[in-house]
Amino acid sequence: MSGAKRGGGLLVAGTTSDAGKSVVTAGICRWLARTGVKVAPFKAQNMSLNSFVTREGAEIGRAQAMQAQAARVEPTALMNPVLLKPGSDQSSQVVLLGRPVGEMSARGFFGTAGGAAPGTAQQGGRREQLLGVVTDCLEQLRGTYDAVICEGAGSPAEINLRRTDIVNMGIARAARFPVVVVGDIDRGGVFASFFGTTALLSPEDQSLIAGYMVNKFRGDVSLLEPGMEMLRGLTGRRTYGVLPFRHGLGIDEEDGLRVSLRGTVRESVVAPPVGEDVLRVAVCAVPLMSNFTDVDALAAEPGVVVRFVDRAEELADADLVVVPGTRGTVKALAWLRERGLADALVRRAAGGRPVLGICGGFQVLGEHIEDEVESRAGAVDGLGLLPVRVRFEREKTLARPVGTALGEPVEGYEIHHGVAEVLGGEPFLDGCRVGSVWGTHWHGSLESDGFRRAFLREVAAAAGRRFVPAPDTSFGVLREEQLDLLGDLIEEHADTGALLRLIEDGAPAGLPFLPPGAP
Numbered sequence: 001m002s003g004a005k006r007g008g009g010l011l012v013a014g015t016t017s018d019a020g021k022s023v024v025t026a027g028i029c030r031w032l033a034r035t036g037v038k039v040a041p042f043k044a045q046n047m048s049l050n051s052f053v054t055r056e057g058a059e060i061g062r063a064q065a066m067q068a069q070a071a072r073v074e075p076t077a078l079m080n081p082v083l084l085k086p087g088s089d090q091s092s093q094v095v096l097l098g099r100p101v102g103e104m105s106a107r108g109f110f111g112t113a114g115g116a117a118p119g120t121a122q123q124g125g126r127r128e129q130l131l132g133v134v135t136d137c138l139e140q141l142r143g144t145y146d147a148v149i150c151e152g153a154g155s156p157a158e159i160n161l162r163r164t165d166i167v168n169m170g171i172a173r174a175a176r177f178p179v180v181v182v183g184d185i186d187r188g189g190v191f192a193s194f195f196g197t198t199a200l201l202s203p204e205d206q207s208l209i210a211g212y213m214v215n216k217f218r219g220d221v222s223l224l225e226p227g228m229e230m231l232r233g234l235t236g237r238r239t240y241g242v243l244p245f246r247h248g249l250g251i252d253e254e255d256g257l258r259v260s261l262r263g264t265v266r267e268s269v270v271a272p273p274v275g276e277d278v279l280r281v282a283v284c285a286v287p288l289m290s291n292f293t294d295v296d297a298l299a300a301e302p303g304v305v306v307r308f309v310d311r312a313e314e315l316a317d318a319d320l321v322v323v324p325g326t327r328g329t330v331k332a333l334a335w336l337r338e339r340g341l342a343d344a345l346v347r348r349a350a351g352g353r354p355v356l357g358i359c360g361g362f363q364v365l366g367e368h369i370e371d372e373v374e375s376r377a378g379a380v381d382g383l384g385l386l387p388v389r390v391r392f393e394r395e396k397t398l399a400r401p402v403g404t405a406l407g408e409p410v411e412g413y414e415i416h417h418g419v420a421e422v423l424g425g426e427p428f429l430d431g432c433r434v435g436s437v438w439g440t441h442w443h444g445s446l447e448s449d450g451f452r453r454a455f456l457r458e459v460a461a462a463a464g465r466r467f468v469p470a471p472d473t474s475f476g477v478l479r480e481e482q483l484d485l486l487g488d489l490i491e492e493h494a495d496t497g498a499l500l501r502l503i504e505d506g507a508p509a510g511l512p513f514l515p516p517g518a519p
């Protein structure tokens with residue numbers, strides 16, 4: 001296969017959120033990287049509570065960091081210039097080029113839908129400003145890489161948001177990139193979704209919709225072929241691939257927790273334990289939970305069962321309880337108290353039963369919180385399980401620390417406004433440990449294999465379980481295997497030759513217009 005021309009690209013859009021855009025984008029990146037193409041991922045605007053810190057200290061969506069790993073390149077702020085981190089149903093923190101620039105309501109960010117509404121000129125100006133930022137980032141990537149694979153957001157046919165769009169057809173139009181629309185056939189109605197998505201776009205937008213890709217198909221593809229032929233006859237556009245349904249792909253989620261609160265992480269299959277016992281981990285599903293991917297490394301361990309919980313009684317049989325990160329520390333603390341989980345955590349600590357707090361969860365476990373930034377609640381008492389006082393600062397800490405704990409090397413990343421003053425206990429990463437309660441601001445620390453095994457041995461001893469960590473589990477290797485599976489999906493089930501022509505040459509000329517078009 002020949003390499004793609006420098007600066008080529010493709011936008012992967014979707015009929016809906018969670019159609020599989022992140023998976024397909026990562027899969028295309030891994031397939032291209034394996035063929036020797038220098039490729040980078042890109043998402044102009046992302047809304048997610050799962051984020052990552054790049055080596056230059058910029059905050060981007062974890063999905064783009066995962067896609068960069070699929071492309072075998074180092075993630076940078078250029079790959080996700082605008083990140084929105086929800087703080088409520090109505091507002092989000094805006095992270096621009098890796099740095100927070102303030103809070104904004106959804107109405108304020110997207111503008112007022114409709115005609116000549118109040119603030120239209122201002123919203124148009126903001127859209128043009130952000131579009132200029134994201135197109136500049138994209139052009140820098142195009143100047144460095146052979147190909148840039150862009151991921152859209154939601155659906156390109158969200159006609160109420162088209163005027164302010166910078167992530168779907170807005171960026172495709174600006175870059176003149178062809179678009180492949182992904183649909184989740186497991187939900188049903190995929191042909192209607194493909195047709196309707198296309199028919200709700202303007203003639204200019206439709207001219208870039210090159211075709212479709214079916215995701216999560218179960219069964220005999222030959223049974224789908226008549227429908228694809230009819231779709232081509234109706235739209236003049238081909239289907240570039242039919243990707244089969246695969247359990248447990250295990251990639252980082254973007255917009256929310258895609259598992260049941262009482263299900264297992266990523267539909268993962270629990271391998272049999274090495275020792276005599278399994279280890280049960282309960283993760284408190286706090287409001288505005290962020291970076292819940294921290295527990296993926298635990299779920300990857302043979303004999304470790306991870307579940308998300310929202311009731312106090314679900315902590316009873318847990319050997320370890322994790323209080324994860326959150327974009328609303330004070331809100332999470334109130335939620336824990338309302339549900340009786342706070343009292344259950346206090347009882348666990350008094351009984352010497354293991355608890356781990358990460359970032360916002362670490363802050364919750366402390367004695368006192370002073371917050372005039374995130375919640376503006378002022379002085380709030382924590383659970384008092386760790387000798388820590390937290391003060392929220394307007395400047396966000398973004399870092400990639402390295403260190404040692406439990407005699408093992410550890411790497412992590414920090415994303416927080418709360419500054420912890422540790423007043424006692426044993427040192428534990430940047431936090432502390434008191435008995436069987438641990439707390440740290442470091443996300444991703446459990447991905448360090450030696451440290452994770454040492455930590456699980458401590459947990460098993462405190463819980464009285466005859467659990468033995470597997471000696472050879474490598475989270476990095478498992479992640480690479482998952483990314484290779486995504487590359488295999490594209491290589492084996494998509495028309496890679498046709499995709500490469502799209503990336504190199506753009507959308508085919510003369511694609512027909514489907515009425516009615518954008519209203």
